[in-house]
Amino acid sequence: MSKLDKYLAKAKEPVQRRTGSVVIDGDEWQVRELTMSETRACIRLAEDNNGNFDTFRYNDIRIVKATEHEFPWNNKELLLAYNAKDKFELPVRLFENDRDGYSALLDKVNEVNVKVKSEQEVVEELKNSFEPMENQATSVGRFSTAEGDQPTS
Incomplete structure (x- = not known):
């Protein structure tokens, strides 16, 4: 199978996205993982005409994109x-009096879209979480103890 055939076949395959749900004010909200294109659109839409990035708008856009299905x-x-000029102004207005609801929804969007750690990252994290060993190697041919460096012969 050529590269072209491979990617043509992939274009027709359904894509599995991570999903999650959160209950806010008695309603269940379904949140889905954003695609790379959607993530890029969120960044572009969060910038104003001068190129300044608005973090609050970015979060609102991500909430909309992750739940608009x-x-x-x-x-x-x-x-x-809600006197909103576009759909991206709605999250903050919809949850104006329910900060916990907004936070729960944003937390779920972040959770569903968090980068999955690679095997190497997990290994490094585990290495760093262990307590230092009592007799750790300090250099070739020596080890450290409470009394000082000792030869390892």
């Missing part, structure tokens, strides 16, 4: 009811 953020009535 099951919540109608672009509903005209909803936008009018």
Whole structure:
């Protein structure tokens, strides 16, 4: 199979995304992993005309992108009811009086979209978490004890 055939076949395959859910005010919110394209769009949309990055808007955009498969953020009535000029202004307005709900939803978006650690990162983390051994090697041919360096012959 050529590279072209391989990627043509991949284009037709369904993509599995990580998902999660969180209950806010009695409603279950389904959150899905963002694609690379969606993540890039979030970054672009969070910048103003001068290139300044707005972290709050970025978080709101990520919430919308991660939940729009099951919540109608672009509903005209909803936008009018909350005086929002676009769907990305809605999360902060929708949860204006429910900071815990907003935080829970954002935490779930972050959790679902967190980078999966590589095997090497896990190994390094485990190495760093162990307590120093009592008789650690200090140099070739010597080891350290409470009394000082001793030859290892």
